Amino acid sequence: MIEQLAILAPGLLGGSVAMAARARGAARRIVIWARRPEVRDALRSQPWCDAVAETPEEAVRAANLVVLAAPVEKIIELARQIAPALPDGVIVTDVGSVKNRLCRKCRAALPPHARFVGSHPMAGSQKTGWENGSAELFAGRTCFVTPENGADAQAAGIVTDFWRALGGRTVSVTPAQHDEIVANISHLPQALATNLCDLLAQKNPAWREHAGAGLRDTTRIAASDATMWIEIFQQNRDEVLHAIDQFQARLAGLRAAIDHGDWPEVRARLERGKIFRDSLG
Amino acid sequence: MIEQLAILAPGLLGGSVAMAARARGAARRIVIWARRPEVRDALRSQPWCDAVAETPEEAVRAANLVVLAAPVEKIIELARQIAPALPDGVIVTDVGSVKNRLCRKCRAALPPHARFVGSHPMAGSQKTGWENGSAELFAGRTCFVTPENGADAQAAGIVTDFWRALGGRTVSVTPAQHDEIVANISHLPQALATNLCDLLAQKNPAWREHAGAGLRDTTRIAASDATMWIEIFQQNRDEVLHAIDQFQARLAGLRAAIDHGDWPEVRARLERGKIFRDSLG
Structure with missing residues (x-):
């Protein structure tokens, strides 16, 4: 179980990560940050959200696992923004549907004491938005975990275990594969x-x-x-x-x-x- | 209502034509011929089959409407085979999924006193065989009726009315269109x-x-x-x-x-x- 899970910019996937983590007991405490104040207000009353942060930096400060759930270009921006606030040993992952360029940029943006392992849960939908999320979104779906060759095996294992706990069928390949x-x-x-x-x-x-x-x-x-x-x-x-x-x-x-x-x-x-x-x- | 309907070589589509015609009262009497003796035996006990003919010629002898339900190449063979037995004024149609070449060949095979109007009910399925047929197969589905330019308008109207009676949504275009x-x-x-x-x-x-x-x-x-x-x-x-x-x-x-x-x-x-x-x- 993840002690503290931070989810940044939840849409359909990020919202579903929170719902599934709560429903399946995959994280003890779930902290979420959303860009728009009205979304943050709405999130406060959700049973799968223990705290709403006002900034991305605040959301990650005590996290063990950070999930960057924004669209691809925003993921890199967010990685740069949270870099100075990340605690020692934190693991950072994302849900972007393309990995090679993104993983390279995320790793470059993060400090050495943070460990980045990319993810891609193949659980999209024509629907968007956290309101359409579901605790069952990942059940039985392929979730790619994409450690680089020579990446931190422990971090990759933790990310893999996390998606499995959410019901996903994990597959480990390099970002290029x-x-x-x-x-x-x-x-x-x-x-x-x-x-x-x-x-x-x-x-x-x-x-x-x-x-x-x-x-x-x-x-x-x-x-x-x-x-x-x-x-x-x-x-x-x-x-x-x-x-x-x-x-x-x-x-x-x-x-x-x-x-x-x-x-x-x-x-x-x-x-x-x-x-x-x-x-x- | 068609007085006597003959269906030759029923598969999924031909069987469904019989079932739908019976269920919806589109034909008074339904006569069927199938190539294989064991299929003819099985058809005899079906409530949508009034008589089983031993030959295609016998099946069409007193028909008002003949439906050639075989695969495309066999349709042309069947048209040639029944030509001498067709009664005056009979209307012949088919269910082939390609029309231009087929309609030309069928018209050439039939005698002048028979009127050919091609049909193509877009109601296929990955399933095949009359056993998988359904009286509802054509309900709401596009049924192309493909009279040639200058074709017999009355015959085209009767074929159109028949598919409508079976629940189809008819569309009239030339075979080439x-x-x-x-x-x-x-x-x-x-x-x-x-x-x-x-x-x-x-x-x-x-x-x-x-x-x-x-x-x-x-x-x-x-x-x-x-x-x-x-x-x-x-x-x-x-x-x-x-x-x-x-x-x-x-x-x-x-x-x-x-x-x-x-x-x-x-x-x-x-x-x-x-x-x-x-x-x-």
């Missing part, structure tokens, strides 16, 4: 869904009337927040471009097989795709 | 989902462990039957290739915007996609 994985399984699908919807809107928006369940499923994530995705594409640009390139090359292969009437090749691709999809459950 | 629409809203999404799964399987199948709801949604249709999709890609090759080309060109534009850091352009694409997806409901 993390970014390659999410570029392929999350950022590429978003680019494809957005691009398909953008294409159909331009071709003939009236076709939406004929959308079946397949199109609805395939495009659901295109309804996600644009600002969040711009930030992700910015943070993970190289890996996203690489994933798009690989997708385009493979789609060109499928196109050529259809064009040349190479139906055994088309079948092989359909069947490999089906085997992978069936394995997702 | 139909094939362009489904290439974009159905066949392209299938190619993308298959290609994404094929790519991920080749990159690292272990990543499946980290799949979130977004990847699951985006790839769900990749689990569809390969044989069915090969037939669709064969039948609608030109339109599918064109849709893939347009998708690739647009994706190249998104890729370039990310690569050049043109975030206003990336935002415009994300927002256009979101508006289209939000409009699907």
